[in-house]
Every structure is written in structure tokens, then in C-alpha cells.
Amino acid sequence: PAVAPARPDAVASGESADQETAPADDGAAGPPPGRPLHAVENRDLLISQLLTPQAFLLPIGVAFVTVQFLSEGSWSFIAVASTLTAMAGILLQPVRRVLDDWRFQLARDADRLRIRNGLLETRVQTVPLHRVQTVGMTWPLLWRMKGWLRMRLEVAGYAAGEADQRNRPDRLLPVGDLATGEIILAEVLPGVTLASLPLVPPPTRARWVNPLSRQVLGAGLTDEVFAVRSGLLTRQLTMVPYARFQSVRVVQGPIQRLLGLATVHVDTAGGAGAAAVDRDLADAWALAAELTARGRAARRG
Numbered sequence: 001p002a003v004a005p006a007r008p009d010a011v012a013s014g015e016s017a018d019q020e021t022a023p024a025d026d027g028a029a030g031p032p033p034g035r036p037l038h039a040v041e042n043r044d045l046l047i048s049q050l051l052t053p054q055a056f057l058l059p060i061g062v063a064f065v066t067v068q069f070l071s072e073g074s075w076s077f078i079a080v081a082s083t084l085t086a087m088a089g090i091l092l093q094p095v096r097r098v099l100d101d102w103r104f105q106l107a108r109d110a111d112r113l114r115i116r117n118g119l120l121e122t123r124v125q126t127v128p129l130h131r132v133q134t135v136g137m138t139w140p141l142l143w144r145m146k147g148w149l150r151m152r153l154e155v156a157g158y159a160a161g162e163a164d165q166r167n168r169p170d171r172l173l174p175v176g177d178l179a180t181g182e183i184i185l186a187e188v189l190p191g192v193t194l195a196s197l198p199l200v201p202p203p204t205r206a207r208w209v210n211p212l213s214r215q216v217l218g219a220g221l222t223d224e225v226f227a228v229r230s231g232l233l234t235r236q237l238t239m240v241p242y243a244r245f246q247s248v249r250v251v252q253g254p255i256q257r258l259l260g261l262a263t264v265h266v267d268t269a270g271g272a273g274a275a276a277v278d279r280d281l282a283d284a285w286a287l288a289a290e291l292t293a294r295g296r297a298a299r300r301g
Helices: 042-050 053-072 077-101 141-146 178-188 204-208 254-259 281-300
Strands: 035-039 105-109 112-117 123-128 132-139 148-155 171-177 218-221 225-230 235-241 247-251 261-267 274-280
Touching (some): 053 077, 112 171, 132 141, 141 148, 171 178, 204 254, 218 274, 225 274, 235 274, 247 281, 261 281, 274 281
Antiparallel strands (some): 035 105, 105 112, 132 148, 132 235, 148 171, 225 235
């Protein structure tokens, strides 16, 4: 895709993450210091991982492989071992999430979040709120029947030298309902509520680029954050505080050029940022200019 010159841009000063990750023994599983915000029920965590594509598709895979073995009369050691290895690989992610997020507890201590989680190994993490770059909320398809969502965040500076990805301080809420999500969101991004997000969909002609997901896509500005919504089966919402902008880009692919559309990207230091997809070209440049101005004003303030 072609990249249009990023006339409006913003550059944020980099910071290293001030975070602590302290593996502890299983016996030291008390609540983290500070004001308690939420503790995830282990039962909900287990059910949430059963409501994943891996768990749903595993019985189908077992039945298919069993039929193949019976029809061909092949029960060789290599065939059985390879099948078990493949099934273990499918189940690895939900099992790891259960082990990592067991007894998940979140607390607020002054200007920091305190997180404690883990079954086999308890992790204690400290997340400075002023270094939160993005907050993301995800509604997996199978979780919607229970009204559940997952929340994650990106923290400036944590990636440097972090060998174990499980130590990343990106968990904010492994599983919870909308009311819980709103409470935690208010602690991390004061003044931001889901009901106040003015998420405007792309123009109608964007259906030629995203025929199924155009109505799901949305972007908008509040006084505190830039918010974008995406995802057809797995709904996602990303919020970026203006002070965390590193750059603003306007990108236009060949099909977008024919339709007069463009995508506005907001980049953060070492993070994924956010993107307002398939906006009207004139609106995209206006949005980029407004984002740049708000980013500079937030950093000066």
C-alpha cells in the first residue's frame, strides 16, 4: 500500500517503564497492596477458556482423527504421538492463560496499579498509570452470550530486555462483565466511559473495502482519548491517551485511493497504537491534524 506523506505528525518523548515483576511462592498469594479494585473468580476464568475456539474444536478434531484411524486400521505409535502432540499444541494457549491468570487480583496504590496473578508461579507487578499507552477491550464471539470482555494495556518501556512474555504487565482484566470493565477503565483513564465514546463509522462507500465489518468499524475523540473500534467476530476497542502519541500517519492504499478513503494511524512508543480505518480522505486529514494538535497540547500540559 502507498503511504501518503504524514503532514501532521506528533513525537512523544520516550520513557522507560517503571514496573516490577516478582515471582513468588504459591503460599504468598495474599491481596496486592493498595485499594482493592477487582478479583477474578477462578470459575469464570475456567469457563472463559472453555468458551474458546480451541476448546470447541477439540472434540471435532478427536472424532475426525479417530475415524481416520479406524477406517485405515492404522494405530501406529508415530500416528498416535503426532496426534497427541497436535492436540496438546491446540490446548496450550487456554491452559497457559488459566495458569497465568489464576487468582487474578487488581488494586490501586496511589498512582500505580498492583497486579497479582498465577497458579504455579505467583507474579506481582506494578504498573505506573502515567505510562499507560493504550487500553484495549475485547469481546470474543463466544463470550458475548455471557456479556464478558477482556481488558489489556500497553505500558511504555516494559518491552526492553523482557525475555519472558508472561511477565509483561499487559493484563488488566482477564475476564469480567461490562460493569467491572467500566470501573477499571475509570481508574486507568479518568473521565472516560464507554457510553461517552463518539464512535463514528466510515462512509457508506467503505463497504467495497469492508463489506461485512463496515458497521462495526468506528473512530472518535473525547477530551481524554482517541478511540477506535474494529473486529467482526471478535469485537475490539482501543483507547489511546493524547499524551502518549508518538506519531500520526495518513495511509492510503490503491483501492482506498480509488474510493477517496484513507486510514489514520496513531503510533505509540513500542506499541501497536490505533487506526481509524477507511475514513473519507478529507476527514482523514482533518482527523490527523486534530490528533496532532491534541497530542502536542497534552504533552505540553
